[in-house]
Amino acid sequence: MTNRSVIKTGSRRPDARPGEILSAALDLFAERGFAATRMEDVARRAGLSKAGVYLYFPDKTALLKALVNEMAGANVAVARGLVEQHQGAVGPLISTLLVFLARQLRDTRFPELIKVVISESRAYPDVGRIYLEGVISQGLPLFEGLICRGVASGEFREVDAGLAVKAMIAPMLLSAIWKTVMEPLGAEPLDIEALAAQHAETFLRGLAP
Amino acid sequence: MTNRSVIKTGSRRPDARPGEILSAALDLFAERGFAATRMEDVARRAGLSKAGVYLYFPDKTALLKALVNEMAGANVAVARGLVEQHQGAVGPLISTLLVFLARQLRDTRFPELIKVVISESRAYPDVGRIYLEGVISQGLPLFEGLICRGVASGEFREVDAGLAVKAMIAPMLLSAIWKTVMEPLGAEPLDIEALAAQHAETFLRGLAP
Amino acid sequence: MTNRSVIKTGSRRPDARPGEILSAALDLFAERGFAATRMEDVARRAGLSKAGVYLYFPDKTALLKALVNEMAGANVAVARGLVEQHQGAVGPLISTLLVFLARQLRDTRFPELIKVVISESRAYPDVGRIYLEGVISQGLPLFEGLICRGVASGEFREVDAGLAVKAMIAPMLLSAIWKTVMEPLGAEPLDIEALAAQHAETFLRGLAP
Amino acid sequence: MTNRSVIKTGSRRPDARPGEILSAALDLFAERGFAATRMEDVARRAGLSKAGVYLYFPDKTALLKALVNEMAGANVAVARGLVEQHQGAVGPLISTLLVFLARQLRDTRFPELIKVVISESRAYPDVGRIYLEGVISQGLPLFEGLICRGVASGEFREVDAGLAVKAMIAPMLLSAIWKTVMEPLGAEPLDIEALAAQHAETFLRGLAP
DNA sequence: CATGAATGAGGTTTCATTCAT
DNA sequence: AATGAATGAAACCTCATTCAT
Numbered sequence: 001m002t003n004r005s006v007i008k009t010g011s012r013r014p015d016a017r018p019g020e021i022l023s024a025a026l027d028l029f030a031e032r033g034f035a036a037t038r039m040e041d042v043a044r045r046a047g048l049s050k051a052g053v054y055l056y057f058p059d060k061t062a063l064l065k066a067l068v069n070e071m072a073g074a075n076v077a078v079a080r081g082l083v084e085q086h087q088g089a090v091g092p093l094i095s096t097l098l099v100f101l102a103r104q105l106r107d108t109r110f111p112e113l114i115k116v117v118i119s120e121s122r123a124y125p126d127v128g129r130i131y132l133e134g135v136i137s138q139g140l141p142l143f144e145g146l147i148c149r150g151v152a153s154g155e156f157r158e159v160d161a162g163l164a165v166k167a168m169i170a171p172m173l174l175s176a177i178w179k180t181v182m183e184p185l186g187a188e189p190l191d192i193e194a195l196a197a198q199h200a201e202t203f204l205r206g207l208a209p
Numbered sequence: 210m211t212n213r214s215v216i217k218t219g220s221r222r223p224d225a226r227p228g229e230i231l232s233a234a235l236d237l238f239a240e241r242g243f244a245a246t247r248m249e250d251v252a253r254r255a256g257l258s259k260a261g262v263y264l265y266f267p268d269k270t271a272l273l274k275a276l277v278n279e280m281a282g283a284n285v286a287v288a289r290g291l292v293e294q295h296q297g298a299v300g301p302l303i304s305t306l307l308v309f310l311a312r313q314l315r316d317t318r319f320p321e322l323i324k325v326v327i328s329e330s331r332a333y334p335d336v337g338r339i340y341l342e343g344v345i346s347q348g349l350p351l352f353e354g355l356i357c358r359g360v361a362s363g364e365f366r367e368v369d370a371g372l373a374v375k376a377m378i379a380p381m382l383l384s385a386i387w388k389t390v391m392e393p394l395g396a397e398p399l400d401i402e403a404l405a406a407q408h409a410e411t412f413l414r415g416l417a418p
Numbered sequence: 419m420t421n422r423s424v425i426k427t428g429s430r431r432p433d434a435r436p437g438e439i440l441s442a443a444l445d446l447f448a449e450r451g452f453a454a455t456r457m458e459d460v461a462r463r464a465g466l467s468k469a470g471v472y473l474y475f476p477d478k479t480a481l482l483k484a485l486v487n488e489m490a491g492a493n494v495a496v497a498r499g500l501v502e503q504h505q506g507a508v509g510p511l512i513s514t515l516l517v518f519l520a521r522q523l524r525d526t527r528f529p530e531l532i533k534v535v536i537s538e539s540r541a542y543p544d545v546g547r548i549y550l551e552g553v554i555s556q557g558l559p560l561f562e563g564l565i566c567r568g569v570a571s572g573e574f575r576e577v578d579a580g581l582a583v584k585a586m587i588a589p590m591l592l593s594a595i596w597k598t599v600m601e602p603l604g605a606e607p608l609d610i611e612a613l614a615a616q617h618a619e620t621f622l623r624g625l626a627p
Numbered sequence: 628m629t630n631r632s633v634i635k636t637g638s639r640r641p642d643a644r645p646g647e648i649l650s651a652a653l654d655l656f657a658e659r660g661f662a663a664t665r666m667e668d669v670a671r672r673a674g675l676s677k678a679g680v681y682l683y684f685p686d687k688t689a690l691l692k693a694l695v696n697e698m699a700g701a702n703v704a705v706a707r708g709l710v711e712q713h714q715g716a717v718g719p720l721i722s723t724l725l726v727f728l729a730r731q732l733r734d735t736r737f738p739e740l741i742k743v744v745i746s747e748s749r750a751y752p753d754v755g756r757i758y759l760e761g762v763i764s765q766g767l768p769l770f771e772g773l774i775c776r777g778v779a780s781g782e783f784r785e786v787d788a789g790l791a792v793k794a795m796i797a798p799m800l801l802s803a804i805w806k807t808v809m810e811p812l813g814a815e816p817l818d819i820e821a822l823a824a825q826h827a828e829t830f831l832r833g834l835a836p
Numbered sequence: 837c838a839t840g841a842a843t844g845a846g847g848t849t850t851c852a853t854t855c856a857t
Numbered sequence: 858a859a860t861g862a863a864t865g866a867a868a869c870c871t872c873a874t875t876c877a878t
Contacts, residue, residue: 033331035244049864119328121390122242128394167408170379181330185337198369199376206415258839451749453662467843537746539808540660546812585826588797599748603755616787617794624833676860
């Protein structure tokens with residue numbers, strides 16, 4: 001649906017090539033999974049010959065790594081920005097963050113990427129590691145800090161921040177899985193933003209002292 | 210149930226063969242993923258020749274389907290039992306259910322199976338469908354009924370039960386992913402039961418009117 | 419010319435398969451060189467499918483290694499036998515050995531194998547090492563011992579045994595190269611046995627005190 | 628009329644380009660072998676783009692042919708010079724020639740070239756033919772003439788000159804192979820000049836009537 | 837029931853070579 | 858003269874799957 005691949009032009013601007021290839025790759029990884037995507041398909045969808053892809057990426061996994069790097073970095077950066085600029089009670093910020101994430105999940109191919117990472121991480125640990133280091137190790141402490149802040153200020157009751165963060169994030173993960181795994185099987189679509197909103201409400205109420 | 214590979218001899222009881230094969234398969238699927246598991250490996254671990262596996266299962270995916278069927282069914286059945294036997298306030302039951310699930314995730318290879326289903330569902334929709342129909346379509350309404358009961362009785366505030374169920378379950382999914390994807394990459398282990406307990410507390414508080 | 423490959427039967431005796439494959443491989447390596455020989459060609463000439471070869475040899479290089487091992491071992495063993503059984507003056511033994519080698523070069527595919535080893539040793543050092551350890555490191559000391567014996571007994575004048583051995587063997591190497599490299603280009607055939615005989619005569623005369 | 632204006636960048640002397648390329652090529656052929664040397668490597672080492680090489684040489688084999696031509700010609704020319712200027716007994720001349728060759732083998736990349744010719748001759752018969760015609764067909768008769776002279780003058784006993792020449796040259800071939808094949812595998816270095824000297828001595832003694 | 841032997845169908849990757857600029 | 862970009866053709870190797878015994 002959210003297909004942004006470029007099929008048409010022979011790409012006058014060589015600088016655009018890597019991006020075109022990555023876009024094609026993500027399309028296909030999301031559609032068929034990493035293993036089932038042949039380099040030739042990526043190439044053709046990027047308007048290139050099979051060998052051409054190898055001019056820009058040494059490996060099939062390099063495509064995946066680049067995708068994870070790229071998308072992961074962007075999201076964490078935004079979240080970090082929101083957190084650092086924020087002042088006052090953390091509850092509203094948590095709501096904002098969850099809704100922001102929900103929109104990302106709804107509007108980008110972040111869910112597909114998460115799914116691919118989950119799927120391929122064992123076979124290609126590098127991919128998992130990039131995600132772990134680029135997203136998990138960046139994002140969780142960020143949110144953990146928020147919980148701690150809330151606890152310290154008396155806004156939240158005493159909870160284990162590490163666990164709380166996971167409970168806070170979990171519905172976003174579930175949304176990604178639902179969208180990429182269950183919906184293609186015929187499950188009814190999930191309103192991710194609504195889930196995020198209701199979850200934020202419940203979660204914050206649940207943390208109230 | 211949690212049988213971890215039988216190595217010994219030619220297995221006196223022919224009836225045990227399918228189970229041995231499935232056990233071997235789950236071991237390997239969990240360890241290396243579905244795609245990276247060769248039928249020959251399954252066979253060898255089950256103490257059988259490669260061709261022997263085909264006497265019991267027509268297909269590689271048949272192994273996966275059988276595994277999903279088996280384990281999914283079991284868990285849902287227990288949950289259904291708990292729910293149906295229960296009377297009175299639903300809050301404690303939800304706690305009980307979450308902790309039960311947490312223990313299942315901790316003590317069985319349910320997480321691995323979930324991971325495999327997520328990974329292979331696109332390539333083998335049958336597998337996904339079995340899970341969807343055997344677990345999701347069974348479990349979610351079950352829990353949804355609980356939420357509705359709570360709302361109806363005034364125990365919970367007014368919420369969208371469908372969304373609430375997902376928020377309720379999400380940390381369990383996250384736990385499965387964490388255990389099977391992040392921990393092998395070096396992430397610190399997650400205390401699933403503690404997560405479930407704290408989440409239950411927060412979730413129920415959050416639903417209080 | 420001395421083509422011994424087996425094309426016909428489907429090979430009732432499975433034990434014969436490795437040998438058949440090796441024979442086919444040597445035919446082709448000798449004919450086209452190692453790099454230009456495709457596994458599929460080997461397979462077809464051995465009356466097997468491409469994948470079938472991999473049941474017996476893990477690698478293309480494994481074919482080469484096996485060939486070197488096999489043939490090298492045989493020749494050294496014979497030479498060693500001759501040397502160990504011999505008594506008396508070493509001159510006649512050296513003549514015998516050279517003529518024996520000449521006949522091997524003339525009648526077997528030893529020359530082709532030497533040529534392949536020379537050609538592929540850099541790309542596949544294992545192959546070279548097998549030859550070095552199986553032939554060179556076995557054969558040279560054997561012959562060196564002979565020279566030393568002759569020097570000690572006064573049959574030969576004082577010479578550097580290590581160098582003498584190389585001079586003694588060199589025409590055999592040249593013969594192998596001539597046969598496999600020059601003759602296919604149209605060079606006139608070399609009478610290896612005659613070369614060996616004349617060389618033995620000259621060499622022994624040259625070593626006389 | 629003067630020629631077109633000369634483009635400045637790159638090598639100052641356009642005439643030097645082919646030589647630079649050949650030098651780079653020989654370096655790499657010697658180091659990794661012909662097949663394993665990529666045109667891109669040659670280009671880079673010559674300070675050129677991949678396509679640039681094709682401005683000077685139509686083919687990968689053209690590089691090899693040019694190298695063989697160049698080096699072969701040079702050596703034969705020197706040898707021919709020595710032979711033609713010589714008068715008197717041929718024994719000393721043969722010593723001189725062998726030592727000259729030994730030094731060439733020790734100090735130039737002649738050995739590598741011989742090795743490459745041996746290796747690639749089957750796949751690229753042109754290369755072999757150049758060597759056959761430029762070196763073998765020139766050099767052998769030259770030396771054969773010497774032997775014949777010696778026999779005619781009574782300096783040598785009656786021998787088959789064709790065979791004698793091969794025996795005379797063989798240690799030089801062995802040296803080349805030893806240096807390029809065995810030494811990289813860890814075999815102990817060979818003192819080529821010493822081998823040539825001792826061989827000359829033995830060979831000439833062996834030819835004495 | 838069980839297996840050893842065999843295969844067909846692919847997919848990734850590598851390069852020599854070409855061409856528009 | 859020179860090159861960056863692109864490609865087509867190959868070849869190795871892997872496995873799920875089948876079948877005669």
